[in-house]
Amino acid sequence: MKNTYFDLIDQSYYFPQEGFDLRDGYLNFHGISLKYLIDKYKTPFKLLYLPRISDQIKKARNLFNLAIKKNEYKGKYYYCYCTKCCHFYHVVKKALSEGIHIETSSSFDIDLILKLYKMGNINKRVIIVHNGYKTEDYIRKIVKLNQMGFDNSIVVLDSKIEILRVKKYADELDMQFKIGIRMAINEEPQSAYHTSRLGIRQSEIMDFYRSHIEGDASFQLKMVHFFVDSGIKDNMYYWGEFKKALKLFVELKQACPDIKALNLGGGFPIRNNLGFEYDYEYIINELVNNIQSACDAVGVDHPDIFTEFGKYTVGESGAIIFSVLEQKQQNDAEKWYMIDNSLINTIPDSWSIYEKFILLPINKWSNEYSQVNIGGISCDHSDYYNSEDMNQQVILPNYQNDDDEPLYIGFFHTGAYQDAISGYGGIKHCLIPSPKMIIIDRDERGNFVDTVYRNEQTVDEMLDILGYG
Template structure:
């Protein structure tokens, strides 16, 4: 009888798969990292970041788009931008910048981050800095300072009509202000509102350019910015919005010769289950083919393509590891496995938007399994993980007080730390877990270092004013 956990996984999925494997002892490896060794060294709860996956995904996307361009003889460049809001950590941004990429910012302090990178020689003056978001005074001031200090490829993406006037006043008169405009795309039908709150409406962009930008010699309208909140997906909604964007681009290009960049922001999805499937190559080829076809039909030059990938860049580099502390049978059917931390604080997207991540046990794959629910340590009824968030019902090796059980959540590298308030207050004062950075040296050998210790009670008391 096949009643082991590994039997269940092998019957349900095509396993082992890329990134995951199990040894003869029934212990899970992620990207050839023996996770039980990591647990023995650092304990749990444990957050980790595996840096090589960042560079890997950047290289993959560059290949997909460059190959797509070559297939249709596309006569412009592809530019990969990393969205810093996905993870601002230095080790993430520094790893990404090793791959000749550019940055997208979303708030004032992002510019301070860029200036720090520039001081250290990691950002050059010719790097593109795409400045998105609604811009308060400090953000506008910081963007202007960056331009005034020689970062000529800084592109403020206008989100409303007032930003242009503020930038014009603060940018030095001898500097050219390269501008972009964000399209206020229509949201998916299931959204609670019809049009994105960000950007300018489709019909407003050409008149705004003619009235405020066209006749000012200091302004160059260089980029049209198209962003879909749901990301790049093969849906009728996405292709319809892309076509509307291309219509705006061709209309604007005919009266704005300096327009030469099209930003198709909104990232590729990442793997959230063992049966994940997404044809990245097809999507890149179809996007480029549609843009090329429009340019050929309208007899206009192809624009330089920019993408803004945040979760795709960093998401698959992260993981969270927990211990199962105990099991609480609450009735005849529900068995709650209690973790040694909180989902609400360490994986807030699970709690807030029922986001799915890959969840697997790290040991005991050769043991029988049972159906369970997972509960966090806070006294909040919403601190749980079940089939609503997971791809299906949750099965784990049977709980046994004499045999410790560890579980891991994978591809959690985007947003969780910042949304969870890294280093700050946590719900029910559950401490922030330790964070380990995993890399490989020039010989391919694994290296680990402790980035941050588990949060102490003294650190929390200080924040609270005690």
């Protein structure tokens, strides 16, 4: 009896499932016919299904509000979108249409905020959480935002030195800043614990508060921030870091009742395989309930809860579709499907950090199947995707080289970070511009001659690519 690819999926997972179903033998993504898009645009192409962004925001917000109600929690919930995850105007605009707030991470991000303001997508009441390393340029632009009347701009201190830089502007310009403190976490143990470079050491925060913030009218400490960047997971490591952060939060809140917000950062996961299970409702309830208990135990007010979900907001809207150009049997056990682009250039996380994505064929679901490796057409040895270092096997339908229609495949839920990291069209991770390039040669007499080939990338060049032109 023929064992088809459809049988395999049908027996292994719930299928069809949210976002994926078959119609007339072809895969649909969020109800959209991928076959229609392939016929219209030809492969390879990326796609972003914007309504998914709204759905994700609504889901998280509803669950937080439900948990707040159920626990009679006194603070509010604020959803911020972390722009670094995907800066494109169409994405940020869609997220903002849900009435969310924003997190920034670098100097160019402030220009992006100003564009959004000019284009009427935000007003001056939007809450802007400024994370990331504060270069002089970044701080100067944050100062400008404050001067313009963006009263809910909160500078989250990433290091102890940053406060001196902000203080300089506060004194010179007689300004007051809303600030937050990011506490550094112990990163998830691989071989040994080490403390994240991001934020201020937990053991130093109380002293830092007393020596630099307490009693200084230039600063209103409003927020405590911590982010476990391996994600919000229901495991001992996450809850351990979370409880440590809560302990420090309530200590700080007792010393400074002005603190109104606890920011949990990002870290909600998305579906990266068809068997993915994650109980968002349970986790959110645990987060709210634990914050409440820690505050009640020492008699401080419940803070407003902020999140900055990036991957969760936009990841599940994205997909990238390829054709298989050729199959190669390199030895008895190894079959390669060569696709019409590069994996390194399109989903770089699959190569650099072995990130997994949902991988499905668009057609040929009634064919038998085999385990394969997927090869990109760049010349780089590492330009492949397979089961190595991953728990999932890569299984796709068999096909014949003389089939009328090639095999089409899609990587799904690729909407987060991949464009920034792969440098789509010239954008950069966290919008940190390409540095200037200097060319050095020797002249006929052997002296060095140096010239600038290109200056540092400008904000306009970057924002133009992102659709803010």
